[in-house]
Amino acid sequence: MAVRFANAMGANYKETPSHPRVVASLQFPAFSVIIALRNVTPRSLEAGYTESETDASLLRIAYLVTGTRPGGAPLSTMKNVSSFNSGRDREEINKRKLNADLPLLKRVVQESVSYTSGLTAVLLQIAHPGIAKGVRKHSNFSTRLLERTQNTAIYINVMAFGSETEKIAFRNFVTLAHRKVNDNRTENTYDSMDPQLQLWVAATIYMTMLGKYEAIISRLSELERDQVYQEFSTFGTALQVPLSLWPENRTAFQRYWDRQIADLRVPDDALYVAQDIFHPKYVNIPHILAIILFFRHPLEMAIATEELPERVRQGYGLKSTWWSRIRYAALIAFYKLTYTLYPESVRTWQRDYYLWMMRQRFAKK
Numbered sequence: 001m002a003v004r005f006a007n008a009m010g011a012n013y014k015e016t017p018s019h020p021r022v023v024a025s026l027q028f029p030a031f032s033v034i035i036a037l038r039n040v041t042p043r044s045l046e047a048g049y050t051e052s053e054t055d056a057s058l059l060r061i062a063y064l065v066t067g068t069r070p071g072g073a074p075l076s077t078m079k080n081v082s083s084f085n086s087g088r089d090r091e092e093i094n095k096r097k098l099n100a101d102l103p104l105l106k107r108v109v110q111e112s113v114s115y116t117s118g119l120t121a122v123l124l125q126i127a128h129p130g131i132a133k134g135v136r137k138h139s140n141f142s143t144r145l146l147e148r149t150q151n152t153a154i155y156i157n158v159m160a161f162g163s164e165t166e167k168i169a170f171r172n173f174v175t176l177a178h179r180k181v182n183d184n185r186t187e188n189t190y191d192s193m194d195p196q197l198q199l200w201v202a203a204t205i206y207m208t209m210l211g212k213y214e215a216i217i218s219r220l221s222e223l224e225r226d227q228v229y230q231e232f233s234t235f236g237t238a239l240q241v242p243l244s245l246w247p248e249n250r251t252a253f254q255r256y257w258d259r260q261i262a263d264l265r266v267p268d269d270a271l272y273v274a275q276d277i278f279h280p281k282y283v284n285i286p287h288i289l290a291i292i293l294f295f296r297h298p299l300e301m302a303i304a305t306e307e308l309p310e311r312v313r314q315g316y317g318l319k320s321t322w323w324s325r326i327r328y329a330a331l332i333a334f335y336k337l338t339y340t341l342y343p344e345s346v347r348t349w350q351r352d353y354y355l356w357m358m359r360q361r362f363a364k365k
Contacts, residue, residue, distance in 0.1 A: 092243040098230045102160060104220070105231035108213045109160045110348040113339050117208035118149065119304040123274065124204045124264075127312055130190040130197050132269035138181045156205070157354040159238045169362055171238050178239070195241045202236035202246075203257060208307075216335045226250060266315030274316055302327035
């Protein structure tokens with residue numbers, strides 16, 4: 001194990017970190033831990049650290065001990081130049097009787113346990129050939145997995161809990177990045193602005209987050225399931241997915257989901273990206289963070305292995321074994337026994353933390 005850990009650390013590992021993000025969040029079976037670097041400033045959050053800025057940094061659990069206002073100060077000085085929802089979507093919202101305050105969505109996504117199937121969602125997403133090709137050509141999971149995970153968590157929490165101004169600001173930020181991710185000048189085989197690709201990503205978020213919430217915390221009534229299903233549409237409609245493209249109801253969504261799963265054939269691009277996910281190298285990050293990630297990884301793999309549809313699991317070369325089933329069952333049992341015993345402030349820390357992080361990033365823009 002020591003050899004495996006040394007290999008995972010990589011030859012370029014340095015004890016003084018220069019990770020491109022200030023913080024990294026870790027989801028654990030019953031609790032979450034934030035590890036942060038010293039000298040947190042709005043400028044460094046926006047621009048990232050340099051080697052000289054981190055040489056003397058000490059690890060600390062920054063956000064939890066600094067007395068920061070939960071979520072930070074909401075953005076109030078940014079010009080709100082447009083409405084978050086288009087006119088066409090507003091008509092569809094009224095037709096579907098969608099509660100714009102998203103009360104059930106907030107209840108689900110504020111719980112840290114709802115994020116524990118994140119790897120399952122990622123593997124389902126990149127099993128789509130268009131997404132896989134874009135990720136392979138424009139990203140790097142081996143060195144940016146934490147950053148990508150963090151940005152996704154920020155997006156989810158901003159769209160659920162942010163003000164309309166904040167939602168618009170972060171949507172514009174994501175859209176600007178997505179515009180560069182395509183091969184429209186050459187093969188025209190993928191485009192991250194494609195509503196169909198964004199719909200699939202939103203669908204995987206809905207299935208994995210709600211599934212874990214109901215499995216661990218409580219099952220919703222049929223009426224609540226209908227309502228929260230409509231509310232989850234915001235993760236697609238916040239970008240380029242028109243609400244009319246989100247399946248009209250849960251029955252229509254299940255048909256869509258079954259078709260997508262039946263059509264998935266894990267492409268070579270997905271297998272290439274998956275190798276970085278299955279065998280990550282913990283380079284340029286703090287020692288303690290690398291150790292935690294190293295020991296957390298098998299648990300994440302067990303969850304994904306047992307939750308992926310059989311054909312998708314086989315496509316990635318994963319096998320459900322007695323050991324993976326035992327680990328998965330033990331994790332779920334542990335969650336059920338302990339998770340609801342923790343105070344709400346512990347269970348929902350990431351809601352305020354990711355809002356705070358977004359607000360720090362945009363405060364100086």
